[in-house]
Amino acid sequence: MTAAPTPRPEASPWAFAGMVGMAGAFFLLAATPTILDAPWWVTALLLAAWAVALYFACSWFVRRPRAVVVLPLVLAVCWFAVVLLGARFLDWA
Known part of the structure; x- marks a missing residue:
């Protein structure tokens, strides 16, 4: 007699929302050179x-x-800190 298969956990909507946020964070980080004069x-x-x-x-x-x-x-918080500190102390603005 074989054991019943264990059910898979359901996918949470929080994980999908987080992946949408990761896509948005990518575009925010990738646009850094167009926003300010960062190296x-x-x-x-x-x-x-x-x-x-x-x-x-x-x-x-x-x-x-x-x-x-x-x-x-x-x-996003790290990006904001990098932008603020770079603009303030390294004249990226």
Whole structure:
């Protein structure tokens, strides 16, 4: 006699909302050179941070769907801090 298959967990809408936020965060980070006069390596570092966040978002999609929503918010706050500090201290404006 075989055991009954275990049911799959349902996909949470929080994870999908987080992935939409990750797409929005990508465009925000990729548009940094058009918004201010930042060096190319700043955009490269921001996009590398986005790639790391995307890795975690994909791995947490089913296990921690509410954490996926937090990732784009953290990226947006980090971008805002980088822009403010660069404009204030490094004359990127």
